[in-house]
Amino acid sequence: MPRIIAIANGKGGVGKTTTAVNLAATFSEKTRVLLVDADIQGSATWWIERNKEKWGFDLAQETDPKLLGGLSKIEGYDLVVVDTPPALHSEALAAVVAIADYLLLPTPPAPMDLAVLIETVREAVLPVGIAHRVLLTRVDSRSLGEALEAQNTLMELGIPACNAFVRAYKAHERAALEGVPITQWRGNNAREAQADYRRVANELERDWRK
Numbered sequence: 001m002p003r004i005i006a007i008a009n010g011k012g013g014v015g016k017t018t019t020a021v022n023l024a025a026t027f028s029e030k031t032r033v034l035l036v037d038a039d040i041q042g043s044a045t046w047w048i049e050r051n052k053e054k055w056g057f058d059l060a061q062e063t064d065p066k067l068l069g070g071l072s073k074i075e076g077y078d079l080v081v082v083d084t085p086p087a088l089h090s091e092a093l094a095a096v097v098a099i100a101d102y103l104l105l106p107t108p109p110a111p112m113d114l115a116v117l118i119e120t121v122r123e124a125v126l127p128v129g130i131a132h133r134v135l136l137t138r139v140d141s142r143s144l145g146e147a148l149e150a151q152n153t154l155m156e157l158g159i160p161a162c163n164a165f166v167r168a169y170k171a172h173e174r175a176a177l178e179g180v181p182i183t184q185w186r187g188n189n190a191r192e193a194q195a196d197y198r199r200v201a202n203e204l205e206r207d208w209r210k
Contacts, residue, residue, distance in 0.1 A: 002034070002077045003208065006100040009107060010088030010120040015137035017043040018172050019106040020083035024057050025181030026201045031078040033057035038068055038092050039085045051179030065095035072099040088124055097124060102208065103132035106166075109139060109150035121159055133207065135200060136165035164199035167192065 007020040021044050024035040035057055037044040045061045058077075062068055063085070071080055082100070084093045097103065103125055107117040117134060125132050134154055139147045147165050154161040171193040175185040182193045 001072065002074060002080045003102070004071055004080045004082065004096075004100045005102045005104060005204070006082045006084055006093075006096045007104050007106065008084045008093060008097070008120070008124070009086060009105055009117060010124070011107075011113065011116040012086035014086075014108055014113060014117075015106045015166065015172075016086060017047070017083050018176070019104065019135060019137060019166070020044060020081055021047055021176075022172075022182045022197045023104075023201060023204075024081040025055065025183045026197045027079055027081070028055075028057035029183065032076065034074065034077045034080045035059050036068070036071065036080060036082045037061045038063055038096060039083050040092075041085075044083045047176050047179060049179075054180045054184055063092055065091040068092055068095040069099055071096070088120055093124065097128055097130060100130060102204070103130050104135055104204070105132060106135045106137045109136050109147045109165075114150055114153065118154075118157065118159065131207075132160065133204075134159060134161040136161065138168040139165045141167045162200060162203050164196065164203050166196045166200065169193045 007016055009016050024033050027033050040063050048055055048059050082096050084096050105117055107113045136147050136150055151161050169189040171185050171187055171189045172182060174187055175182050182197060
């Protein structure tokens with residue numbers, strides 16, 4: 001039985017697909033991974049299918065809630081990463097959350113984004129009791145105080161957040177345009193961007209072993 005991790009947020013433009021794709025690529029360096037693109041926009045599929053030979057994991061595009069509900073029975077993989085639709089009340093998201101082992105909620109640390117994230121946790125996560133963490137994305141490396149303040153806010157609300165966070169680099173956009181994961185990007189800030197996702201992956205693995 002594979003572990004199923006869903007990447008979710010009720011708001012678009014928060015780095016959800018970037019997180020799903022790059023975490024799948026990072027984990028696939030040492031385990032068998034399937035990435036499921038359950039977002040009707042198909043951004044992950046567009047990114048990956050342009051350069052299929054560069055990826056170390058398999059891709060499936062599926063938005064049918066009934067089929068998504070059967071992911072827990074899939075064979076041949078150690079980890080399934082699901083990129084969910086940015087719609088808090090979608091049937092597809094509900095179907096994935098119902099069978100997921102873990103939920104990762106990416107959000108920029110800006111107050112408006114954080115407010116939507118908190119609503120997502122309260123409405124879609126806490127009622128089902130699924131293990132979860134918030135991941136701060138698009139963090140300005142020149143203003144890390146904003147990220148630390150956001151982490152403290154989440155802590156005060158009793159919402160678990162990753163200690164690691166993902167800094168905003170042009171490398172993420174350029175890797176997507178070239179159809180490669182950040183783990184294979186070789187341009188400016190490649191090492192820093194790769195290191196961010198490896199820290200996130202390591203933290204998640206430690207959390208899963210508890």
